[in-house]
Amino acid sequence: MSTQYPALIVIVPLMSALICFVVGWWNRNFCYKIAVAAIAVSFYSSVVTMKDVMANGVIHYWVGSWEPPWGIEYVVDYLNGYMLIIITFISLLAVIASKKSVEKDFPEKAPAFYSIFLLLVTGLVGITITGDVFNVYVFLEIASIAAYALIAIGKRDHAPMASFNYVIYGTVGACFYLIGVGYLYMVTGSLNMADLAKLLPDLYNSKVVLVGFAFLLVGVCIKMALFPLHMWLPDAYSLAPDSVSSLIAPLMTKVSAYVMIRIMFTIFQPVFSFEMLPVGSICGWLAVIAIFVGGIRALAQKDLKNMLVYILVAEVGYIVIGISVGNRIGLTGAILHIMNDAAMMACLFLIVGAIAYKTGITDITQFRHMNQKMPFTMAAFTITALSMVGLPPACGFFSKWYLVLGAINANQWVLVVTLLISSLINAILFFRVIEYAYFYPHPEHGAEEHVHATSHGHAEIVMNEAPLSMLIPILIMATLILVLGPFSGKIISSIIQFAIPAGF
Amino acid sequence: MDFIIAKYNYWIYIILMMIGFYAMIVKNNLAKKVVGMNIFQTALILLFISTGVKTGGATVPIVIGDAHGHAIPGTLHAIDYINPLPHVLMLTAIVVMVATFGVALALLIMIFKRYKTIEEDEILEIRRKEAFT
């Protein structure tokens, strides 16, 4: 049976999505339990699968036992085993945390919400686990369509418009990806990644392959919201319901980044992606712009959630930098940052959700006394903020360290400087919030003499912490952020170094 | 010229795709955007189907077998059958298309309910007004 776990990772959420949908007509409250259980199973199976991979190498799962390249195969190697664990774990926390806010925002839609939520998870794990390029497209669309629906489900003002733009952009992205697949299929007659990797090298100087590669990459970049193609992201993610954004914001872009890595390092070889084409430098420059644009737009925001989505644009830039420097250590940084950034973003969006749920405040300037209202949440926020700024021992620092090293090894000094400056920008962004939340100027006195006047000046503020179903995931995430940092060395030596294609 | 004739299906696919793309980018009416989106995807289907065709009387790949469903030896020649895979892929693509189409239309309805229009510039105008007030 243990050989069946790869299938379970995908099937269980899919089936339970339907069950949710039906059961919801009789009893709404089951949906939450079903969703949690399903994703928990999925998480467990991905952990088992990863163990299996680490024990006896790459797993090939032939769906319908049609052997590739004719059948669709699920391939689990170190890279996507690692991705699967991240995805399932974060979606588990997200779904646990979503309980209260769903009950508050749209109780009547709970069944629909959870089934679409599960479909989204299905799509994400499907993209990650499959070894078939067309299958990637299908799951990509499952995930995207679910995301379109979820963004609009919250009945927030302007949300449908944002979602509609996302539909347009997303469809173009997916279609470009599909065109790329089509071209590759024309010249190779195969859709299996491993098979393509075998067949393509002889055809590297064919125009068709070149065009196909370009289409694939552009399509993925749209889904990933790399700089010039990021227009859909801020509106869509900031207007999505909190319970949704805490799932899609950390994961969607990361999964697309994973697909990008697959395309550039598995389907095509680095030789093609970096030496025959200037992809590295182009993506690098785009990433630089993305980081600055994201950071500066974020500085202009007063609403915490808006700030975060623009930071997300910048974070995508980080990952792309790691990919585009085109050396081993840079890619290590990118893969590590996929995990760290997913953790940080999940934590931040969960926190935003918790604060909005409890106090309804999203405006940073109204965060005063927040550290007394929600001490644990704000503590978690502080940890995450430090990690975002890249201060040790939080995990953000370590991935940044590897990214910087990679950029130095590639002699890309612009990228180095960008990374360093961007961490300063993040410092401004987050310490601004922390200042508002923790320190409050006392207008009535200006200097040390009158400190008596202010002693215990705000005893009346009562602690009003988020419900446990939200608080626990947040705290778990925050602890992880602290723990992952020092252990990143271990993660790299045991997983990531095998995830990087050999001989690169 | 001859080049164009020989590959006419690809040219049609490109033209269709450009039409759809144009509509998605330029059209001000969101419904037209959606229609453009569909044209775009249809063009794609044409592309894939074209990769499957074989000239010279190739037919659907259904093996005429004997009573037990075993193929009769000597009747199997790949040349006689068109490649079914692209069609299958496109079936899936169509499903995806329909789903996207449905979601897009549903969103359009929500948008119309909210703004009482589906002209993009008017919507943006409304949003700008509301941002000020």
Add this chain to the structure above:
Amino acid sequence: MEVVSSITPLLTVLVSAVGACLILATGERNRNLRESWTIIAAVIKFALVVSMVPLVLEGKVIEFTFINLAPGLPLQLKVDPFGMLFALLASTLWIATSFYSIGYMRGLNEHAQTRYFFCFAVCLSATMGIAFAGNLITFFIFYEILTVATYPLVMHMETEEAYLGSRKYLVYTLIAGVVLLFALAVIYSMTGTLDFTPGGFLAGHGIHTGLLIFLFVLLIMGCGVKAGIMPLHEWLPTAMVAPTPVSALLHAVAVVKAGVFGTLRIILYVFGPILLHDLGVWLILAYVVSFTIIVSAMLALAQDNFKRRLAFSTVNNLAIIILGAIILTSNSITGGMLHLVNHGFMKIALFFVAGAVFVKTHKKNVSDLDGLGRQMPLTFGAFTICALGLAGVPPACGFISKWFLCLGFLEAKEIFFLIVLLTSAMLDIAFFGPIIYKAFFAKPKPDVSPHFDEAPMLMVIPILCATAISVMLCVSPNAFVHVFDIARMAAMSILGAG
């Protein structure tokens, strides 16, 4: 020198971290318990540090490795003589400071005391980490933790100027951190190691000279910000808005000392005497530093605010320490390291005095001190001893360190720097003299009570202790913890290797 693997260094670091958590858990509900956590942690830490002294004296190196970040890049704690010196200083002073800050906070009935004590404990953890860091990356990590943990302390008053002060502090230190990180990354990718080695490890990796000089500048900038080297000292006086124990901590124990410590590490353990001589950068740094010495002393003269005056004197003394190290003779290095310790004790006493005066009389300007000596004889007695000590006058320990500095300078035939040193001593007298004079001999202001009326004992006792220790360090520098031998060993190890 042989290596002993032990968990003690880790414990030393963790003690105050655990203490911090306990403090946070206790909170305002039970103040005595909370404060007692602070004290307990401080004492345990001190005990742990002292327990490692004998091993260090035997010339052993105590080592503890958490985990490897990457090949040749472990998170590692290593107790060598120099680190031990700093650890002794910090852990001793933490005890004094905790008692004192309890007195201060209660005396003024401050707000947000839990946050205060929490951050304080975290700071000390970070300082220990810095002291025992075995390589640059570990050093950097604790250095950044220190930065973050100090920020709320500077912000403590939450007044407008506190905002400005803390923001300025943050801007300076964070930028410094980024610069440092950059340098680290370059060095690592060039050499593949970051371990501190006596006498430096950068030599012989075939790094281009220009790049080496560039790296030196970056690293010195990175640490120099906290060390308050002249163009980068700007944040120090503005950070004076913090409560006095914090300033004491900032200036005598943790932050600036961490900066100086880092600078010395870089000079002596990363680049090393030989490389610095080959590059010739040592001379430039020496000139910059001596400029700092003179100018900061001048500025100190101009300050009326008691604490700001002390702040500039701090800048001055830090520069002296660095000068001692950069002259690169065994005596000067010893002197520098000794001064690291001695200045710590004397300066903290001075700050305590400033704080005591403020708590007692809410005076913070030098010009208002007239006649206070009669009211607070113990306090100002201590002040006199330590102030003179800073200037290099016995019986306080400043004399010892400056003596060795002078010896070192003579040894290296650097008469110019000798003159600088002596001039600064003069200036010390010049800006401390008036305070002493006013305190004891000037005609009392009407609001000064003529008879004995001291600050709370909880504050006076630490002052006296600090003073006593400084005197003791002068009379017998080798009393129980052998500060002198340790400094000597450190200097020898560096030059021996060099």
Add this chain to the structure above:
Amino acid sequence: MIRRHEDIIIESLARFLTPFIQAFALYVLFLGHYSPGGGFQGGVLMGASFILLVIAYDIIEGKRRITEKFNIVLNATGVMVFSGTGLLCLILGGEFLDYSQLAAILPVGPEEARGLGILAVEIGVEITVAAIMVSIFLDLASAGEHEEALK
């Protein structure tokens, strides 16, 4: 919104056509093995037949025929049949969707079993596609209001 026109010709014509269309849909479904056709096409036809009715009459009438809830259930069951078959294979110890495993419970050989398994999947697909067509149409035609119309 689709209003009722009370047009006798259209209505009776629609009523007359519907069963034929549905029969043809089934034909297409089962012919899928031997000629072009299969679940998708059949499903679309099946859905279309119902949509024809709704257009000829109006949504309220349509509701009377297939309630929202019933439609949802159809929806889910379709996919259930499909993925359930796959899961059954998985339970029988094969890979997911490996229909040859069904030979264990069916009185036929693995090849036949594959054929039958695919047939089951096609049926599932047909149901789903039909239901989805209908629900998309109803949702859009009634501008998402028909849930309220139910109450």
